[in-house]
Amino acid sequence: MANKVFSKDAWLEALGGLKEHYRVFLPLKDGDFFTYKPIEEAKKIHFDYDNTRLSPKGLIFPQSERMFEFSLDTQDPEANILKEAPKDDSPRAIVGVRPCDAHAVGLVRRNFDNPEYRDPWWVKHVEAATYVGLGCNAPCATCFCKSVGGGPFNEEGLDAMMVDLGDRFLVRALTEKGEEFLSRVQGGEAADEEVLKEARELAQKVTDEMPDTVPTGRLKDLPVMALFEAPFWEEVAFACLNCGTCTYLCPTCWCFDIQDEVYKTEGIRLRNWDSCMFPLFTLHGSGHNPRDQKFQRVRQRFMHKLKYYVDKYGDGVQCSGCGRCVQFCPVNIDIRRVCGLMDAYEPGA
Amino acid sequence: MTGGASLENPYLPYPVRIDDIVVETEDKNLKTFKFVFLNPEDEEKFAYTPGQFAELSVPGKGEIPIGIASSPTEKGHVTFTVNKVGLVTTHLHNMKEGDVMGIRGPLGNWYPWEEMEGKNIVIVGGGFAFTTLRSSIVYALHPDNRPKFKDIIVVYGARSPGMLLYKDELAEWEKRDDIHMHITVDATDDPDWKYNTGFVPAVTEQKVTSSENAIAIVCGPPVMIRFTQPVLEKLGFPPERIILSLENRMKCGIGMCGRCNLGDQYVCKDGPVFSLAKLKNLPPEY
DSSP, rough: OOOOEEEEHHHHHHTTTTTOOOOOEEEEEEEEEEEEEEEESOOOOOOOSOOOSSOOOGTTTTEEEEEEEEOOTTTTTTOOEEEEOOOOOEEEEEEEEEEHHHHHHHHHHHHBBBBOBHHHHHHHHHHHHEEEEEEOOOOOOOGGGGGOOOOOTTTTSSSSEEESSSHHHHHEEOOOOHHHHHHHHHOOOOOOHHHHHHHHHHHHHHHHHHHOOOOTTTTTSSSSHHHHTTHHHHHHHHTTTEEEEEEHHTOOOOOOEEEEETTEEEEEEEEEOTTTGGGGGGGGSSOOTTTTTHHHHHHHHIIIIIHHHHHHHOOOOEEEEOOOHHHHHHOOOHHHHHHHHHHHHOTTT | OOOOSOSTTTHHHHHHEEEEEOOOOSSOOOOEEEEEESSSSHEEEEEEETOOOEEEEEEEEEEEEEEEEEEEOOOSSSEEEEEEOOOHHHHHTOOOOOOOOEEEEEEEEOOOOHHHHHHEEEEEEEGGGGGHHHHHHHHHHHHHTTTGOOOOEEEEEEEGGGGSSSEEEEEEHHSSSSSEEEEEEEEEOTOOOOHHHHHEHHHHHHHHHOOOTEEEESSHHHHHHHHHHHHHTTTOOOOHHHHHHOOOOOOOSSSOOOEETTTTTTTTOOOOEEEEEHHHSSSSOO
């Protein structure tokens, strides 16, 4: 696989030259935060964010997406028959993705692309995307990727990886898609062994220094009903406002709603991000609601990520350790603490 | 036996035309809709097994998960009995024969037909949840299938005689000797009522005498299920042979949208049919 080194200016210029091959998205400053946006909107590109406030999941799983279109015009012979809404699945490059957010794509894939069903849109959007990561030289205090199977330079889910070497970027292709991407980037030089070694040592140092503080080892073996009935859920949920911020910011939350909208005689069916924090999420037509209490909804979110998912797929938790929910929860509910409570739980003690 | 919607796009409904609408109950809140596929080849793709459900898709209003009331032995159409409760069902109740809409499915699993072969089947149903049980009875009574099963015992209850579904068929089944029908109503002032009076659990206790070589399939409102379960256990049914069909709010129907789960199981994809044994190890969030 190819490795190239770019001066920072050369890299930014090279990204600008990719338009004929890709729609390029990257984190751009947006008020006090960073948001993934098309490169055309960039006034200035700076790869110096901790991470974006919203994860890049919206680029492959839009917050609101048209599924179907239909006519309700009784004169139309095709009235009431749903047609797939057209989509732009031309190649897109998502540049500057933090390793946690790329790792999350693999966790979510199990939901949208499984032996029984494939979600056609999610699958095509991912196929169209080339993920170019940016290793984390300085993980935040809220980051815990290392505890959940990732790391600040984890390559899983990435097609290429940028490493910030001060005045230069090393860009390494990791997959065929990444190779193709790198071959289309103008400029740069082949990386020599010295640069590669420098990058390896940096990655090793940052990874070693990052604390691994969130225990997950016992989750798999604890009985599901014991955790479900554990005494701490009311306390964990006490301050929760059910605002849903955690679920919207989370790169591994995939729940969605399906709604129809009509304007005059034209209709669309669309899906929107939904949240297990909202009572409507599970409300039956009869008025019965299996999760009508706040603590039940909070429990659902943590049990889903840290127990049900673990049991279902046998390969770790549904969390990539990005820390957004920790940072942005208005009442400071901390998944690292909840995970610790669950992992340390002694049924019957 | 099949499961699964269109492989290409599991969200795309098959277009159907409403062929017939029957008002089932005296409160007019339950109607049975008979659908015919606009593209005849879709009927083959919609190959289902009793116990499965589908999403009824009313363009402009949305989708609702409803148990399939027809049996795969009935060709040329599929039927669904719909209770009027919300936005989509209310709109559907106002639709007319000839209107075009969609159905998406079949979805979910089904009653354990292979396991039930060579066994007595005890069917316990209440209220408007009798739909997939009607499918099951028609399927099991079909001449191709009837020899596979031993006794078929049915306990079906509704609030009052006028609230029973499929009254004509119930009367026909009553006359047959290869199915034992025990119809009941909670209460009635009809002096000509010739069947049972009393709640489903009590009638089950009276009429079902043995659990030997039997599987019970139960579908009804939560209160009926709650009180029927101990009756069946008292009769000696082990939890593995008590089969329940559940409902939860659903959208996608294919285990992706995330709302209908009981622990790591989705009612839409891993259910709606669960054994009591399985449910005992799952959070009771239904």
